[in-house]
Amino acid sequence: MANELLILFLGTILFLCVESKYIAYNTSQGVVPGKLNVHLVAHTHDDVGWLKTVDQYYVGSNNSIQGACVQNVLDSVVQALLADKNRKNGGMCMHDEASTHYIDMIDQTTLGHRFIKEEFGVTPRVGWQIDPFGHSAVQAYLLGAEVGFDSLFFGRIDYQDRAKRKREKSLEVIWQGSKSFGSSSQIFAGAFPENYEPPPGGFYFEVNDVSPVIQDNLDLFDYNVEDRVNDFVTAALSQANITRTNHIMWTMGTDFKYQYAHTWFRQLDKFIHYVNKDGRVNALYSTPSIYTDAKYATNETWPIKTDDYFPYADNANAYWTGYFTSRPAIKRYVRLMSGYYLAARQLEFFSGRMNSGPNTDSLADALAIAQHHDAVTGTEQQHVANDYSKRLAIGYKEAEQLVSSTLACLVESTLPAGCQNPVTMFQQCPLLNISYCPASEVDLSHGKNLVIIVYNSLAWRRNEVIRIPVIDDNVAVHDSNGTEIESQLLPQAEVFEGLRNFYVKAYLGHTPPNTPKYWLAFTVSVPPLGFSTYTVSTAKRTGSTKSSVNTYQSNEKARFEVGQGNLKLTFSTDEETHSNYVNIRSMMDKQVEQKYLYYSGYNGSHQKDPQNSGAYIFRPNGTYFINHERQITRLHKEKEHVEVEFIVGPIPIEDGTGKEVATKISTALSSKKTFYTDSNGRDFIKRIRDFRTDWDLEVNQPIAGNYYPINLGIYIKDNKTEFSVLVDRSVGGSSLEDGQIELMVHRRLLLDDSKGVAEALNETDCVADDCRGLTVQGKFYYRIDPLGEGAKWRRTFGQEIYSPLLLAFSEKDDKDDWMNSHVPTFSGMDSSYTLPDNIAMITLQELDDGAVLLRLAHLYEIGEDKDLSVKTSVELKKLFPEKKIKEVKEMSLSANQERTEMEKKRFAWKVKGSFGDEHVLSRGGPVDQKELAVELAPMEIRTFIIYFDDNDMPNLLSDA
């Protein structure tokens, strides 16, 4: 067989090479104390989509865009590792840290960690966030310390910060990301000296790379062992100069490398062999874990780092704060799917998980992929963004089927005995955001009634207004008791109609058959983890109101007030951006101004610093106010916040300039340069304008450099008042003036910003040849509270935004008595029970083995709310009224090991200075297996696997 290789050789030549002597390289070297140890960490960074889709990267198609094939990496790395047991390699992918929500991060990490545990029996010990564009506190403490990591490594920190850390040898720190957890949230965190590539000096060894290979065959020309050893030692000493201890790490790889792993390992083998023969420094095959152990073993004392590493700039005019908002529609889609996934898993548990047949797995996969740092970030190419959306849509489709059939089984009362072939057909309306809901837009005039199941995935009872489009203007709503309830018919705003028609055609390929004239709105009341049923009919309305839209001429002077509850807003037509905000309960009476503006995207083409504004980078070039953006401001009678629904786009580009649209809400609060933004929707972090805690900031970009990622909200305060804004998706925002909050809501740019994506962020939607710039529709919410009272709304309403009510529609005949023949209301929990106000259930998921994964999250930080920032208890038994709990195992956050095992292994790093830890009792106590009460301290998230009596104990985790 091997003969065939040579059967056609005509020449004499190649055997000169074949004959060269065999050299056995000694690659077994470990750490050598007293020497400078160069930890060679072979790694490949395999983006889960970026310039190509994740599948294209895997199979190596579409190489004209980027030469990359992960299949090559896997195939060849396995071969190379088998060939020498001393070799090591990491293949890594990683979620984003700015535009991701902590619940999504936990889900994604859990999926990965449990896969690794099941397939390889391995529990990861290290976070490897080398590429995300800035680093969050939640990543460090929650997705770091709380998943049992001993260390966390990353490549991208602010260039000014990096320079200072190099000088002070503080690239490596102990990062304490949580105020509430204190020292128990500490993790060793290493920022790399430059990036995540090999050090300068020629150490790239991919097929066809140009670094000089080690030529150690004396029979050939150009023998260069000494030269290359010198190069190695020089690079090592240079890095040692900026590093504490005598351990340095070399990240030997970069994006999609190791396609033929042998090319790297051949050289690494030689370097280890010859460098150690030389003896000046010690080179070894290492991993981040080995490196971490070596660092720990030195007993060094480390500088402390708190808060986070946002925003990230790699250059004076290159603030990576544009991507906080880039692709706002995808960002919203991801968030919408996250909430749906949470709800669908609950219903999947109620009906019993099916491994084949509709389940939530493909939605789980799609969401996990969407968390990638070139997915939800908006920094991927357009065709890749389309791919992420497609995956989400496919995942949704399957989950939607599961949800519909589970709801059908629940209303038919076949559960928990089993759910097979329910009769009731439920429809859902994923395009409700663009007023398109065929299920509700039905003709009810001939004795048809609309049945609406309203599912609440929160573990609290919930009263909320829902809105559905209807074509009839004479409808009544009845609740589960058959009682007619108050409802309101709101005329469809004209601006929505064009949007609806265009996007339904774009997404579904046809124009909607009807044009519903009204939104039907009514308040629903739904039990925790449960549903209520409402019917809509043409029965005579009583006690319902029909609304109309007031239009006014711009020259008409008028004042009008909205708000039927405690909160009232008064607008005046001559200054339409201003309103008077009055809450008669809390006695808040403030002037609020809300405006839209755009930043002109910087065009660096002929400039000294050619940096453009683009998908990653926000580099504004002038601020311009706009007065024609469309929005709807809503107040709900029982709520005390303002809901603003905006429609932004298409952003005009006829002038050849990209634009980034923001809204600015101004108050008179004396916020003293200070504002607060959430970290991945969890902890709030104090931000000070034009200031960084870790270094003396040189301000180059006074706008972009003050932008931060927002996933939950942003607030400011003065000595009396808090002003909070909550968001429906990940956006960038800031407070650029005292009293003011701004959110960037949409971006359309015509130039690439030279950070790799090689495409302008110019999103369009097309119906045949009619391509229009993307229109983005979204909501934000604001509220003014007395100082100290805002957290309650931010936390509670934040959960409601993440977990919107899920609506399912069916039809019944007028004569059918649905409420008596079906289960009209349901709660998955004990009907007497609800979770405390400060606790949320963020995961309820049946695992493959029938056990249940449960996560409970305390929603408040220490000191955040005077009543709710307290240790609180949850009764597990009440959560599973129909089941008998056999055992509860507390797990690490990613559920791949028992919590007690994880705690036992935790490293206790030495920290510089007297950084006292005042919160000694920052955690809930152990769970008594009889009482089954779970205590949660502020910000605590506890993860359990719960085994019921009808389940076998699983193999995987029983031996942990």
Place this chain on the structure above:
Amino acid sequence: MANELLILFLGTILFLCVESKYIAYNTSQGVVPGKLNVHLVAHTHDDVGWLKTVDQYYVGSNNSIQGACVQNVLDSVVQALLADKNRKNGGMCMHDEASTHYIDMIDQTTLGHRFIKEEFGVTPRVGWQIDPFGHSAVQAYLLGAEVGFDSLFFGRIDYQDRAKRKREKSLEVIWQGSKSFGSSSQIFAGAFPENYEPPPGGFYFEVNDVSPVIQDNLDLFDYNVEDRVNDFVTAALSQANITRTNHIMWTMGTDFKYQYAHTWFRQLDKFIHYVNKDGRVNALYSTPSIYTDAKYATNETWPIKTDDYFPYADNANAYWTGYFTSRPAIKRYVRLMSGYYLAARQLEFFSGRMNSGPNTDSLADALAIAQHHDAVTGTEQQHVANDYSKRLAIGYKEAEQLVSSTLACLVESTLPAGCQNPVTMFQQCPLLNISYCPASEVDLSHGKNLVIIVYNSLAWRRNEVIRIPVIDDNVAVHDSNGTEIESQLLPQAEVFEGLRNFYVKAYLGHTPPNTPKYWLAFTVSVPPLGFSTYTVSTAKRTGSTKSSVNTYQSNEKARFEVGQGNLKLTFSTDEETHSNYVNIRSMMDKQVEQKYLYYSGYNGSHQKDPQNSGAYIFRPNGTYFINHERQITRLHKEKEHVEVEFIVGPIPIEDGTGKEVATKISTALSSKKTFYTDSNGRDFIKRIRDFRTDWDLEVNQPIAGNYYPINLGIYIKDNKTEFSVLVDRSVGGSSLEDGQIELMVHRRLLLDDSKGVAEALNETDCVADDCRGLTVQGKFYYRIDPLGEGAKWRRTFGQEIYSPLLLAFSEKDDKDDWMNSHVPTFSGMDSSYTLPDNIAMITLQELDDGAVLLRLAHLYEIGEDKDLSVKTSVELKKLFPEKKIKEVKEMSLSANQERTEMEKKRFAWKVKGSFGDEHVLSRGGPVDQKELAVELAPMEIRTFIIYFDDNDMPNLLSDA
């Protein structure tokens, strides 16, 4: 271990891929009769130096010039072949066919074929000359049929020829390259439809190649099996349309591919699997041998092809005829080393080959490498040309040491008993061509005598004038008998002095200490395979002449005649390029005009067809005569040819234009557009100006398109006369007008010709910062004979040019009687014996096992000379007077199998038309093991391994 691979995976994503189902591809398909069979021939074309040196290609260094690493290819191909026994791959390198001499081609092929036999036990059956720029008759019949090949494949033939062959389905032919051997020289020869790359349609699968990979995983997006199968079938049917039989070959690879072989085989596996499932065509892993067998099995009748495939043009203005002359200095160096290697091996045999210690192996290797189609061709980058020269110099150095010590042993008469530490120290003068010979430039005034050993590697006695530089003007020469012989002191021409000083400084780093004023010339007489000894002393000269150089003013009118023998040339100063050529013996009396001219190199930069003249391409843009080139014309008394030594260069480029210098020798012969050029120094092939035998030539380049490679010589004739020119190296030449012959002797070009080398052919030599365009010094020889009498000179003198006398120098004291204390003359053959005039010994080489490799070559074609084109016998016993021959095995030309075995296997192809074979008895008969007389028919080369009584029979070949 494999766990390390994944220990750092944080994500969820890659396992989507890892989980994909395992598909077992069926790759075992063989030929299927009745279907179109697509033979997939996986191959990598690994140039033995081109843009990088051979070692750089091997280890993969200098990748900034070209990403290429043969070590990757070998490592990964072996793995891939081991993984599936159905897979096959050829790694190929190949000598050039235009600028190579047949003796070098034989040596190179023998080295390779014997290596393959020894290492792998394999005898190649196929010639794979896919890249050389045109194809020679000698390659087809001598390095093809005569090495036992059944077929020969190549990529490059004239674009007009290719177009016609496609139309006529005659890309595949039976090539009969020898007039003398007739049908026994036939070989199946396939020109590829385009080149040696995969067919159009996206079938490149190197790492990062952009062809669509087969995506057959239904769990991923972009499944494309049907599309790719259709692409395959389309490409196959397209090729089938221009091919006879239902077998087509796909060359699945190209330059330096298969660096990670798995990337190709993964796709080829899938293609074979899915295409055969589809069933429209049959795809199989194949080799050129399997393909050849399949072709043969069809019993098809094939068109015949004679002569060769020169010149090659791939475009109307892209005639690859420049490289026939490119890098004339390297071409000469290679030829000089070839002759030296032939001589050194003889001496190595006489002294007994040493496996360690000085031997000819490294010169053999260097010469083999130098035959590469981007080496002696001159189409490599400058740094690579330097590398080839360095290798030759290193090989020479070792061979020189062997030659000196063997000669010392021979003169000390310690052989054949053994040659250890001889006392005599011999020096040689490799820079004699630039008049630099420290060994002869010694001060003889103080009783020192110069001893000169003159070794003749031809198997004929030889009388010839030798010339050495001396510093004394009062020297006498004595022969082996102590008799003073006639000698001549010729003043050193001034033009040589500057050249000598510059180049000695450039090559050796110092200026020569002496400036010898004279060439000492005298006639030596040397026995076959032997030497004579001459001494030079300051003893009083008798019967010697001292010459002077005549200079004349250009306005001075004069005639002068040179020539002391039969041949006389008369020049007149008023028309210096003309001479009158008179041979008083043969009665030839002709006017001869010799001129230099240059062609302006075409600059296509702003032209419609941007093709430049360059290293490969000859595209002249105007012809200009020069009258200042320097040359010396010599006539030797006992010879009847004119020797012209020219010095051309530095070619001026101050005008920004490259130039290509030719010399044109014109006579009044009525040659009727016809001329004859040798094929690799062996057969002469008839050429007709502006005409091709195989198609109706469209003439686009009337100069470049009529150029042919010349290694031995070129001649024209009319009905009375022959005019022959012989060359000292490979050059390009033509006869562009009747009666005229031209040779291109030097080229200096300022533009790259876009055929890949990416460098202008602008050779310079530097002494410190003084860089000058390369000066080329060389010789050609011409002679005019009566019709039918030229061959004798061409053949005999051609051997003398190839095998110049080898000079070794020593010193002795005036008082030492060297001739009596040393062996003054020697012949390796029986002293009574000499080879017949029509037979040359082209190889005499001791093999590793002590046996001897002997090649005897008949020098005449059938009908070439009325006396010498006859079957002739050689007595082997007389060649080895000191040894007892135990056995003589006749071998294939490349000595890797017994001739009888080879003949048994030979395919008998069916040929179209009644191409009768008139030369039935075109071969010598078998060798009687007693008589040991070897018969050689015209053009026959017979190869023997001869075992002597003191040798063991080798294992390798006894089982053949």
